[in-house]
Amino acid sequence: MTQVEDNSTILNIKGLRLESIAGNIIVDSVDLNLKKGEVLGLIGESGAGKSSIGLSSMCYARAGVHIAGGEINLGGTNIRSLDADGRRRMRGKRIAYIAQSATAAFNPSHTLMDQVCEAPLIHRLMTRTEAEAWARQLFKALDLPDWENFGARYPHQASGGQLQRAMAAMAMSCRPDVLVLDEPTTALDVTTQIEVLILLKSLIRQYNTAALYITHDLAVVAQVADRIKVLRHGKEVEEGVTDQILHHAQKDYTARLVAVRGAAASERAVSATVKEQNVLSIKDCHAYYGNFHVVRGVSLDVKLGETVAVVGESGSGKSTLARVVTGLLPPKSGDIVFQGKALPPSLKERTKELKRRIQLVYQIPDVAINPRQSLQDIVGRPVQFYFGSGRKETLERAKELMRLVELPEDFLQRRPGQLSGGQKQRVCIARALAAKPDLIILDEPTSALDPLVAEEILTLLRKLQRELGLSYILITHDLDVVHRIAHRTAVMLQGQFVAFDQTDKIFDNPEHPYTQKLITAVPEMRVDWLDEVLAKRAAATA
Amino acid sequence: MKIFGHKPTTSAWFGLGIISIFLFISVFTPWLAPYGQSTNVGGTWDEPSATMLLGADQIGRDMLTRIMYGSRMTIGVALAITLLSFLIGIVLGFISAVLGGWVDIFFTRLVDVMLSIPGLIFALIILGVFGSSIPVLILTIAVLDSTRVFRLSRAMGMNLTVMEYVEAARLRGEGLWWVISREILPNAWAPLVSEFGLRFCFNFLFIAGLSFLGLGIQPPYADLGGMVRENAAAINFGMMAPIYPATAIALLTVSVNLVVDWMLSIDARPSGAQAEL
Numbered sequence: 001m002t003q004v005e006d007n008s009t010i011l012n013i014k015g016l017r018l019e020s021i022a023g024n025i026i027v028d029s030v031d032l033n034l035k036k037g038e039v040l041g042l043i044g045e046s047g048a049g050k051s052s053i054g055l056s057s058m059c060y061a062r063a064g065v066h067i068a069g070g071e072i073n074l075g076g077t078n079i080r081s082l083d084a085d086g087r088r089r090m091r092g093k094r095i096a097y098i099a100q101s102a103t104a105a106f107n108p109s110h111t112l113m114d115q116v117c118e119a120p121l122i123h124r125l126m127t128r129t130e131a132e133a134w135a136r137q138l139f140k141a142l143d144l145p146d147w148e149n150f151g152a153r154y155p156h157q158a159s160g161g162q163l164q165r166a167m168a169a170m171a172m173s174c175r176p177d178v179l180v181l182d183e184p185t186t187a188l189d190v191t192t193q194i195e196v197l198i199l200l201k202s203l204i205r206q207y208n209t210a211a212l213y214i215t216h217d218l219a220v221v222a223q224v225a226d227r228i229k230v231l232r233h234g235k236e237v238e239e240g241v242t243d244q245i246l247h248h249a250q251k252d253y254t255a256r257l258v259a260v261r262g263a264a265a266s267e268r269a270v271s272a273t274v275k276e277q278n279v280l281s282i283k284d285c286h287a288y289y290g291n292f293h294v295v296r297g298v299s300l301d302v303k304l305g306e307t308v309a310v311v312g313e314s315g316s317g318k319s320t321l322a323r324v325v326t327g328l329l330p331p332k333s334g335d336i337v338f339q340g341k342a343l344p345p346s347l348k349e350r351t352k353e354l355k356r357r358i359q360l361v362y363q364i365p366d367v368a369i370n371p372r373q374s375l376q377d378i379v380g381r382p383v384q385f386y387f388g389s390g391r392k393e394t395l396e397r398a399k400e401l402m403r404l405v406e407l408p409e410d411f412l413q414r415r416p417g418q419l420s421g422g423q424k425q426r427v428c429i430a431r432a433l434a435a436k437p438d439l440i441i442l443d444e445p446t447s448a449l450d451p452l453v454a455e456e457i458l459t460l461l462r463k464l465q466r467e468l469g470l471s472y473i474l475i476t477h478d479l480d481v482v483h484r485i486a487h488r489t490a491v492m493l494q495g496q497f498v499a500f501d502q503t504d505k506i507f508d509n510p511e512h513p514y515t516q517k518l519i520t521a522v523p524e525m526r527v528d529w530l531d532e533v534l535a536k537r538a539a540a541t542a
Numbered sequence: 543m544k545i546f547g548h549k550p551t552t553s554a555w556f557g558l559g560i561i562s563i564f565l566f567i568s569v570f571t572p573w574l575a576p577y578g579q580s581t582n583v584g585g586t587w588d589e590p591s592a593t594m595l596l597g598a599d600q601i602g603r604d605m606l607t608r609i610m611y612g613s614r615m616t617i618g619v620a621l622a623i624t625l626l627s628f629l630i631g632i633v634l635g636f637i638s639a640v641l642g643g644w645v646d647i648f649f650t651r652l653v654d655v656m657l658s659i660p661g662l663i664f665a666l667i668i669l670g671v672f673g674s675s676i677p678v679l680i681l682t683i684a685v686l687d688s689t690r691v692f693r694l695s696r697a698m699g700m701n702l703t704v705m706e707y708v709e710a711a712r713l714r715g716e717g718l719w720w721v722i723s724r725e726i727l728p729n730a731w732a733p734l735v736s737e738f739g740l741r742f743c744f745n746f747l748f749i750a751g752l753s754f755l756g757l758g759i760q761p762p763y764a765d766l767g768g769m770v771r772e773n774a775a776a777i778n779f780g781m782m783a784p785i786y787p788a789t790a791i792a793l794l795t796v797s798v799n800l801v802v803d804w805m806l807s808i809d810a811r812p813s814g815a816q817a818e819l
Contacts, residue, residue: 326713327713328709328712328713347712347713347715350715352715355713355714355715359713360710360713362706362710364706367705367706367707368706368707368710369707369710370707370724370725370728370729371729372728372729372731373724373728381714382714385714385715385716386714431710435714
């Protein structure tokens, strides 16, 4: 920390109120105070209004939302009273924004250097040469590869983690007083997340920038924030120093948020009724997209009533493996045996009966169910299709399925648009169960959901496995989830399994270096976790 | 009042009103028209009077009667053409999008070839060869117009087939027809309906254009485009005769577009407002 003497308030929000055009209240009388060099974590579920608060600190509101009341003071000026021109002069220069998805936030037809230098040039803070020199310095500070020439690249020539760092450089280009970081690491893999986190933290410290850190992940925010504000339904639940929120939460809701993340390490509740009979076994499977060798010789077996997790980062080929099992992508070579019989590789060759026995649950429930069909159609169709049931039987079965996934029966008349994310995922599970399958492939079933909702879905999945004797293949990048429900775990790297064993053994005694890296990269719910990791690394290199 | 679950704007109400009047007149023409469509009741280009509200046409038929029959014919034919072209375009477009591969290549290249020949010239050739009867007219323009519908529905189908709910239906083993009619079509409805309005206008004008050239609907049947041509010479004498059918064409076109604009705005407006700067 370079400057500690100056700790005056830089951003002060009083009684902020955001309303939608329809008159719904998005954010209700939230106060916020940020001192120079301080990091405030904003945490909450989706719809809690945390991003809206982040944007309104720059006096900006998304389409359909407007700032209805409150005061926003940035360095002593009430920016709500500024005209459009005044706001433009303030944005980027005094307060800057880092968005969640860097890949979507960069303009693909300009070089990174042009985009990073844009703000200081527009605000006439630096000449082009100065701006470029400063950008290179930032690239270096952010540990970007070949930092001297990195700016010449176009966005598609950089990886997701690199782009996220380039965006941090863009935000820092005018040396703003306040940074707004909106889920800057959420879209990244765990091993990349930790690197970006380390660099963001050191950048903020180095330039004594104040920051609003918006995220839904308590463990992440614990590493960077001095204070944490917990939000729910647009209202403040509580605010406190990071350590206090983590260990002595005042409110029940905060305590539950902390508990969900904390439970992962301690509690494991896998069902114990695994039978010694193989439902599925894959031997030496190879699959390609065009000429690209995605799955490189994978062997896997799933027993009756067992959950096998396949873990890996994006691009490791785990979703492709799911497509191979479902028949959407016929493998080039390798045997797949399902319930003792060879499984035809392509979907076309599989009988209706075989299709019925293997079902898939998707990652994003919003696009996995047809928005124009009622739940009765969505859940009833497989019943009708596979078992040829009449109207009445189908309706009865649909009601039974709704009970199984713990949704009210009268939801059958609803359409997906009237459901929440977690409810939609329950509908997806009900649709899979409607076919009375033997094997369900869960492709990231909880990663699009908020932590508390995800927890409920996991509990439901465990319950269903116990009651119906289902086998699951769980595709995920979230090691917490794996640890909770998987009997055995396969770690996938570049299309191959680097480890495949009992989940306990993988976690307690990771042999392969990649498995170790993966496990140690998951943030823990402790304030000093990141510093410990850094200390360990320093010790290892020394 | 709401239509399709949305409240029409003032201009949309205006459009809807005019369209309903046109439709009402078209359906009940024989009962509403004061005279028969080919009855001579006056002299050439008679001025409007109490018995002939809009005067007479070039051979002394009642202009108002002719406009009513003309609207009935033009709207009827344009509607038939648009329905047929949408049926062909949507079915083939969605099949191309869902099946892909050779089927897709075959249909898209075929459409490219058809689009490479100017539509009017193509229609003139076919109507010249087969003669201009109403069924030939409908079929020709419908096939020509279906190429555009094909393009639109294929593009929308492409966007929708990659949705996971469509993949889920395929994984279940559903057939092509189910996927098209139950999974894709309901989600493509809104843009298709507004496109229907636009294509209806174009077809309506296209027939009027063909009639103007003498290849559209043949006498003694009345149609609005033909009437403009037949009465065009009256302009030279400072008389209003061609203005009436031309106004009818303009009124119907503008009304349909007002309604379509409103429908498109429903689809393009996710949250109802601009961002606050």
